Amino acid sequence: MIAARWGDLVRGMGVPRLIIVAFLLVLFSVAAGTGMNLASLISQSVDRIARNGILVLALLPAIQGGLGLNFGLPLGILCGLVGCVITINFGVAGWTGFAMATFLGSLLAVPIGWVYGWLLNRTRGQEMMVGTYIGFAMVSLMSIFWLLAPFRNPRLVWAIGGKGLRTTLTLNENFEKILDKFLQIRIGDLVLPTGALLYFGLICFLVWIFFRTRAGLSISAAGDNPRFARASGIQDSRTRIQAAMLTTVLGAAGIVAFSQSYGFVQLYQAPLMMAFPAVACILIGGASVVRASIRNVIIGTFLFQTILTIALPVTSQVIQGDVSETARLVIQNGMILYALTRRGDRT
């Protein structure tokens, strides 16, 4: 009886997710056992979940649209960064600044996403590899752009020489933590970034609604079975482009939300590897290369970001040295490998 239930649980959650949940429980019991400040750990975790949520959500349309795991997420991120840089350059602050950065980033992401989708249509079967390297290539190309970009605002460029954008730009005069501080809840050491959570929830809700409209259902249907969709009059080459545009736009909006919570805009090589933890999140949440849901996004972001946040302070109580970065590499890439090698997920 118990054995049967245990078997169901393993099948339902998958071995990797069980290991991750177990690891998380161990971390929390160590934290409790060594008398750490649990409230502060939880606050930090929630902060990170709200910060990364939309970037993880951005992967959902690509998976649903049949493009697989979108390792080309840096494309969207770069669009969002351009939005942030322009906003800082014109010194737009507060809610207007946040809205402006999100709007400009998303606007730029529309044509970029279209081209990306067009290219992925021509490279069917290798979307993930092509996406990875387009992302890498664009991050390096944009690094050259950041160096040469015609911005003169002293808040953006290096103090010495007056040319080339700084590696990190501060948002303290623009929209640092503007979502996080909206309706912020404080109970002792427990601080919850209500606004950021609400914003993440709102975007999730919009995406959820979208995938229930005719357009959204077509994207899912064509991603699930292109031939069947074609038989019922859906052109999958078009829905795939729509999926690519949506994932890129969400990536742009996601990095703006990320930056407001982080307080800094990171340029140059920072976006290079950003797709991989996001992909790991959605997979840990139970998504596969061909199927994902909002639930996967939320659960996955919660599990992985919580581990990432508390692993360092907790493990440093027990062992010397920073094991958290190593643990991140192993968990993140182990999870992606598991998803890539699962049989029966072949499109």
Added chain:
Amino acid sequence: MKRFAVPILFLTLCLAGILVARIEPLFLATEMSIRFGRNSLLVLALIIPILAGLGLNFGITIGAMAGQIAAILIVHWGIGGLPGFALAALVALPIAVVFGWLVGWLFNMAKGREMITGLIAGYFANGIYQFVFLFLAGTLIPFRNETMILPQGFGLRNTIDLTPIQYALDDLLPVKLPIFGGNVRIPVATILVVLAFCLAIVAFFRTKLGQELKAMGQDAHVAAIAGIPVDRNRITATILSTVLGAWGQLLFLQNMGTMNTYNSHEQVGMFAIAALLVSGATVKKATVAQALIGTILFHTLFVVSPLAGKALAGDAQIGEYFRVFVAYAVITLALVLHAWQGRRRPGSTAPA
């Protein structure tokens, strides 16, 4: 003519860079003789999986890790010179075989997605490698060596001094070529070893196994029907590539004379693959000659671009980003062309 478009484009870029930065021939010749010796085996290691239909082996990084493990061991044992280098190659062999077998097994589980799987497998293996050498060495794994271990008592230092085996092979047959108004040191023995591997690879494709791999590369399905053990041969091809990767990394390290314990292997895959592709090789076709030419072209650009960037824009950083961009862009281009052409093959689903 179309075949030569990519290498000609590259040659033009290199020449333009050389002219813009006014690079001394002596400097370039010295750099290239060093870089050719230390990088070409890593590029050669990619050929076998390509012809066997596995695509670009991004898992080559894992072979490089096997080489580094061997290097760590011989430094720990304190064996230097040519014997030390030979022992490192010997020790790396079984490690690389096991790693290659594991990677090949993964590739068989992820057919059609070998390249992305290889890339992620490299990142994953890097995590395990870090865990072993940063946390287990000196704690669970007995490792007493004050010069190699961090002051905290466990974990290897970030750099490991390889001077005992530095130039073990490069200086075995010391030759100095008096050209361009100076002496260019030629690592003759290393180049001979590289050439020997070239011949071995060519000879390998004349054997029965080599022919089977080529048949699989053309059409795995037909090969399977013809009775070729496709899955097993794919693993063999991956093992061979991983072993060559390990030895390639050892050649690289004996020239460098120092090792970044946790970073030296990270970029190996990207640079080797980009080097192979600039010669006009593709995801499905590559020759030994292309590997050698690609190494020279890519590394010329590698040396030239920061200098050209400095001469053009007064900033070496631009050239630095540019060469990384070129490496990524070349790989992207090859992948796009491959998938683009792959779509037109019979049997693949035609677009609506």
